[in-house]
Amino acid sequence: MVDSLRFDNRVVIITGAGSGLGKAYALEFGKRGAKVVANDLGVSRNGEGHSSRVADIIVQEIQKLGGIAVANYDSVENGDRIVKTAIENFGRVDIVINNAGILRDSSILKMKDADWDIIMSIHLKGAFTVIKAAWKYMKQQKFGRIINTSSGSGIYGNFGQANYGAAKMGLHGMTLSLAKEGEKNNIRINSITPVAASRMTEDLLAPEILNIVTPEKIVPLVVYLCHESCNDTGGLYEACGGLITRVRWQRSPGIFFSGQFSAEDVQARWREINSFETTRLGNPDYPTSTTDTLKKVLYLIQETAKPKL
Numbered sequence: 001m002v003d004s005l006r007f008d009n010r011v012v013i014i015t016g017a018g019s020g021l022g023k024a025y026a027l028e029f030g031k032r033g034a035k036v037v038a039n040d041l042g043v044s045r046n047g048e049g050h051s052s053r054v055a056d057i058i059v060q061e062i063q064k065l066g067g068i069a070v071a072n073y074d075s076v077e078n079g080d081r082i083v084k085t086a087i088e089n090f091g092r093v094d095i096v097i098n099n100a101g102i103l104r105d106s107s108i109l110k111m112k113d114a115d116w117d118i119i120m121s122i123h124l125k126g127a128f129t130v131i132k133a134a135w136k137y138m139k140q141q142k143f144g145r146i147i148n149t150s151s152g153s154g155i156y157g158n159f160g161q162a163n164y165g166a167a168k169m170g171l172h173g174m175t176l177s178l179a180k181e182g183e184k185n186n187i188r189i190n191s192i193t194p195v196a197a198s199r200m201t202e203d204l205l206a207p208e209i210l211n212i213v214t215p216e217k218i219v220p221l222v223v224y225l226c227h228e229s230c231n232d233t234g235g236l237y238e239a240c241g242g243l244i245t246r247v248r249w250q251r252s253p254g255i256f257f258s259g260q261f262s263a264e265d266v267q268a269r270w271r272e273i274n275s276f277e278t279t280r281l282g283n284p285d286y287p288t289s290t291t292d293t294l295k296k297v298l299y300l301i302q303e304t305a306k307p308k309l
């Protein structure tokens with residue numbers, strides 16, 4: 001099949017490009033004509049040590065396949081240096097894939113402050129610093145595509161990952177706000193929650209599952225989201241073993257108190273508040289802004305004020 005989604009003259013920054021998902025993205029973007037900035041600090045799964053070899057190897061692999069790539073060895077916490085590599089070597093930056101990450105799992109009472117801080121610093125601050133440095137170029141050229149890598153741990157929760165889950169959900173929060181900020185300058189940003197075989201999951205998933213959930217099955221979603229033909233923004237996409245879905249907020253019809261109400265009233269109506277069934281207040285809906293919520297309240301106030309026949 002012909003690769004019609006090309007990235008010639010596009011510059012893509014991929015953080016954590018040296019292994020797992022990042023490596024799979026880097027190879028594919030290289031094949032599709034993009035100039036790749038392969039960033040990797042070369043750390044262990046829990047963020048220790050560092051090595052330039054990891055980024056160098058992926059650059060060599062891309063070049064061997066006829067692609068164009070340059071290595072960057074900075075931590076994502078210094079996103080401006082990664083963007084500088086893109087500008088110095090290729091003169092622009094079109095796409096940022098925030099993918100670098102580590103784990104520091106432990107249950108809450110055992111979690112050290114340092115384990116909380118490093119996860120926030122690498123996942124959240126890292127994505128922020130790369131995006132911030134790239135944004136001005138994207139704004140000037142009126143084109144940008146950004147991927148933030150969230151996680152099932154963020155959107156559903158996972159035992160022992162309060163730090164990681166908070167950062168991963170935070171990344172989607174960042175996506176939602178920046179989708180609104182980027183709209184008028186053609187800067188599109190989406191979050192993904194992948195499940196893929198890598199050193200992060202090799203001891204968590206059964207071998208037969210690892211064979212199914214290859215990183216290559218996440219790549220097509222990321223490639224499409226980063227292409228100029230995709231204009232969707234602010235989305236949260238799950239990808240796992242060939243399944244690709246979109247996840248969104250659903251709000252129950254709830255209840256509306258028009259006058260004074262107490263905690264006891266809330267207790268009495270708790271089942272209805274939690275129900276996603278259609279009620280006389282309407283269907284469950286899919287809000288995308290606080291304005292939606294305010295509109296609903298104003299509508300309900302008006303309805304309640306109407307004289308009853």
Ligand code: NAI
Pocket residue numbers: 015016017018019020021022039040041042043044045047054074075076077098099100101102122126149150151152193194195196197198199200201
């Ligand atoms: P991986 O451990 O194979 O790759 C992560 C890469 O990031 C490594 O090469 C590492 O050296 C690099 N890195 C770590 N800290 C860095 C830093 N400060 N600066 C630059 N590079 C750094 O992991 P995998 O599985 O490929 O994960 C990629 C992303 O996907 C991560 O953000 C992870 O949290 C996320 N994710 C992965 C899932 C999976 O099933 N594999 C599930 C959900 C999310």
